[in-house]
Amino acid sequence: MDKNNLPKDLFVPLEQKEDTSEKISRPSRTFWQDARRTFFKNIPAMLALILLLAIIVMSIIGPGMNEYGYDDQDLSRAKMPARVPGLENISWSGFTGTFTREFEGDTVEDASNKAIQRYDNQEDFIDITVVSEGDGSNNSATIEATYHPYEAKQMEETYFWFGTDGLGRDQWTRVWKGTRVSLIIAFLAAAIDLLIGVAYGGISGYYGGRVDDFMQRIIEILIGIPNLVVILLMIIVLQPGILSITIALTITGWTGMARMVRGEVLKLKNQEFVLAARTLGSPNRKIIAKHLMPNISGIIIINTMFTIPTAIFFEAFLSFIGLGLVPPEASLGTLINTGFDSLRLYPYLLIFPAILISVIMIAFNILGDGLRDAFDPKMHK
Structure with a gap:
């Protein structure tokens, strides 16, 4: 086709509009809008903010979530371990309401006596598992003793979610x-x-x-x-x-x-x-x-x-x-x-x-x- 004799109907003039010629395709944002957008895209910062808000809310409502007062003292419940409903039967949860510790002695009986004395002679509420029996010479016997203080103090239906201190405060x-x-x-x-x-x-x-x-x-x-x-x-x-x-x-x-x-x-x-x-x-x-x-x-x-x-x-x-x-x-x-x-x-x-x-x-x-x-x-x- 001869380039010099192209039909005029192939060419359509472009209509230029003054109101759209300088139009910006994206809306302009202020500095604060840009900062907010960047912050919301920062996942670690958003998680930290949510976590802090949760801690602040818990600091307000947490002390009133059980019946124990801030300064209620009761020596009968002193130094009770953490116990949470639903987690008390999961050994690795840390909220079982028990004390577990290893004791060593010349014999298994000697190690067991140390455990019993340590837990106020509450023998009926101590579960003992032999770790190693020893040979009576250089190798000592080792046992693992698990003490159940809630049962020992007839507090089976009581729960202290984070335990109690030396004065029995929750x-x-x-x-x-x-x-x-x-x-x-x-x-x-x-x-x-x-x-x-x-x-x-x-x-x-x-x-x-x-x-x-x-x-x-x-x-x-x-x-x-x-x-x-x-x-x-x-x-x-x-x-x-x-x-x-x-x-x-x-x-x-x-x-x-x-x-x-x-x-x-x-x-x-x-x-x-x-x-x-x-x-x-x-x-x-x-x-x-x-x-x-x-x-x-x-x-x-x-x-x-x-x-x-x-x-x-x-x-x-x-x-x-x-x-x-x-x-x-x-x-x-x-x-x-x-x-x-x-x-x-x-x-x-x-x-x-x-x-x-x-x-x-x-x-x-x-x-x-x-x-x-x-x-x-x-x-x-």
């Missing part, structure tokens, strides 16, 4: 109440750090000059004071408790947030949108609150998420060394301290609060990593 109630106290201290300290640190750092970075120099010298002085010294001073001035721990965590805890906010404000305060707001006559407080803070809100949220587990760990550390809450008040730190004293004989007193504080710490750190990725524009796809 560990389920105390663990969740202690979790509530630890979370309250952590969230309260983080909230105060957030308020003071953001305001202090924003003012210092925005005004600069002598104001910044003076405010930063105050921070340097506070950073130079060891936290334990502040704790001891608070305990001397105030009674040990939630208030003294929160104040001690707050006195120096906000300095990191303040320095981070100051650095971000210094980077943003000379940007065009800030200069435009100044030109239009916006007051300084409005520029800080409406223009600067929203632009660094992602970093503030991330830093707060990492502050909460730090506060939980610090409270647990103080309670563990005896500088925190005073019994009968409970937190995860006091419960771990109590369980550590009887770790070899009653490990369940340590295991449950230790697992819980570990899960909380790990979940908050995974959540913080997820938020950091969500607020990083380079991670958005």
Whole structure:
């Protein structure tokens, strides 16, 4: 076919419309929409968030899920092992309501007598399994003794889901109440750090000059004071408790947030949108609150998420060394301290609060990593 003599009906003019020529095929999203989308796609962060929400809910409703009070003492039920309906017949579950331990002796009878003496001569409620009989010389006999304290104390229909402590107090109630106290201290300290640190750092970075120099010298002085010294001073001035721990965590805890906010404000305060707001006559407080803070809100949220587990760990550390809450008040730190004293004989007193504080710490750190990725524009796809 001759290219120069092509029929004109083969060519159809393209109709151009001004309203569609520059149309974007995908809807535009805001920064927060992009951050939310990235966060929801982060499966570990979402699982950590769900787990933390479940722990927070359990810290609220957990202490009321049975009939035992937070501080109900009864020595007749002291140091009962964990027992859960449906799991009591599964040997590997750890909730069978029994104590199982190996004993050694020169003979099987000698090892059996040690087991009987260990469990208050309750021979009728001890199941003994011979592991090795020994030969009476260098090789000793070994038995495995399983003690049934619920049957020995005529408590076959009673269940303590996390066991009881040395005073007969229900560990389920105390663990969740202690979790509530630890979370309250952590969230309260983080909230105060957030308020003071953001305001202090924003003012210092925005005004600069002598104001910044003076405010930063105050921070340097506070950073130079060891936290334990502040704790001891608070305990001397105030009674040990939630208030003294929160104040001690707050006195120096906000300095990191303040320095981070100051650095971000210094980077943003000379940007065009800030200069435009100044030109239009916006007051300084409005520029800080409406223009600067929203632009660094992602970093503030991330830093707060990492502050909460730090506060939980610090409270647990103080309670563990005896500088925190005073019994009968409970937190995860006091419960771990109590369980550590009887770790070899009653490990369940340590295991449950230790697992819980570990899960909380790990979940908050995974959540913080997820938020950091969500607020990083380079991670958005």
